[in-house]
Amino acid sequence: MVTSIILINAERTRINEVAEQLQAINGISEVYSVSGNYDLVAVVRVKTNDDLANLVTKQMLAIEGIVKTETMLAFQAYSRHDLEAMFAVGM
Template identity: 70%
Template sequence: MVTFIILFNIEKRLINTVAEQLVDIEGISEVYSVSGNFDLVAIARVRSNDELANLVTEELLPIEGITKTQTMLAFKAYSRHDLDAMFAI
């Protein structure tokens, strides 16, 4: 499984609409509205880089309102939440 973080700039009037469309795409597990330089952040989990390429070119490209994206590959996950779940009885 390969995890990517995709940062989005969205036309302000379409942020909610785009978020709802993103969460329905297979491979995107979470979408967050955020403060700062970007409007939305999506977590994508796919089996291969080819699947990510397809997600970006076939699924994201047609969505109206996306003005810019930045995609980052996650190398390793660190999560206290996951550790707590493993040791919970």
């Protein structure tokens, strides 16, 4: 499984529209509207690097209103939610 975080700048008048189109893409598990230097953050979980490349260079490219993206590849996950789920088995 490949996990990626994509930081997105969108045209100001299209942020909500872009977010809705992003969340409809298979492989994007979450989209957040955020404060700071970026408008949106998308969390991507796909099977392969090729799937990620296709998502970023073809599917996201087709969305009008995206001005700029920065894609970060996750190496390892540290999540309290994962630990809680693991220890909750059998309770």
